[in-house]
Amino acid sequence: MNAFAIAGSSFVREHLRTPLTLLLLIAIPALFVLASAAVLGDFARALGGTVAGQAATALGAGWAAAFLAGVLGFFQVASSREADRRLSLAGLGPTRVAAARISAALVLGLVVSAAAFLSLLLRTGVEHPAHAAVAIFAFAAIYIGIGAIVGSLVSDPLEGSILVAFVFMFDVFSGPAMTSGGGLTAVMPTRKAADLLIAAGAGQSSPLGDWFWVALIAAISMSVAFTSFWAASRSRGGP
């Protein structure tokens, strides 16, 4: 294996060796998909939205993947900043460290998406499983970027986790079909991914334009994450 592959696999192991991460991998999808879909529908009605039933359950899987990916993305940057910087200085360089970090984040994103998708399958089944799987992974990819940028701005684990949770809560309760629309809901990053997931949950196909937008937003999010990882592992101006 080359240096990049060894670094990437080490970064994945680093996170999967945390017992709390493994517990959350089971607990969060179970909570969002198996338990809270009905509650999500009640909230939507209260906020003037329409999501309910299978669409709400499917949306729960997306939110589960998003939350886990966001928190893991945050800790990818915040928890090992100093060690990553030392590895970069030793000769790996910030670009290869960032590439290894983003590879690890994507592998972890795939794992959390698979856990959320599996919960969805167990709960209700999905009429468009491939569409749902891609949409759930898009939620994870978008939140890797959000978590990483929070990690580059905030180093304290508690403050960073709260900030990721705040963005997440705002995103959840301003998403499509959760509100009557308007305001910031049109610009929230997961809006199109939520449209895809709601359609897949209800057994409907989505227009090609929605897939394009989701791919574009996920690509932008990956670029943001890469830049955050790169900035965290290069020399800095001050402590």
Next chain:
Amino acid sequence: MRAEDVVKSFHRGVPPFRRTIPVLKGASLEVHAGELVGLVGENGSGKSTLMQIVVGLLQRDGGTVDRPGRLGYCPQVPMVWEKLTVDEHFELFSRAYALEKDLGAKAADDLLDELEFAKYRAYRVEDLSGGTRQKLNLALALMHDPELLLLDEPYAGFDWETYVRFWEMSERRRDAGMGILIVSHLLAERERLDRLYELSDGRTLAE
């Protein structure tokens, strides 16, 4: 390695309440091949800041730094991953230093023996004592046989035997041609040093 008139300030807060804290006001030092040099100073005098600037971890506001390409850095606080094992650290750094696989494995084996912590090679860092973490921290800086070795409070947490072994290791490497800079707030072994600098009020004084 030569650092000349290094200047560094840190900024705190946001405008208009921003404060500027000058730390280094023209610090200079030199370390030549085959020299063991010390840098002392009070807590908060800027020793670690100067070290990080010399290494390239921190950007300076002014001055110049010339350093060799192959340098080893042992930070004051071990910069390691809590969930990875000692062996995994050696493997990662071996690749980062671009060592051949066999050479990297031999360097790791030699350092594990020299610092006497081979029995911990399969342990995760989170399960190591402070002294053993520091041994790993030091070993990672040494495994590629650097031309210049920069050690920031390297023996914090060492027991007496390891402390004595550390100085013997440093002298052996110095005699083999390695340039070594040791930063500490307390250097009791001054007779072992070839030169000593004191950092005070942001400037270095050669003793």
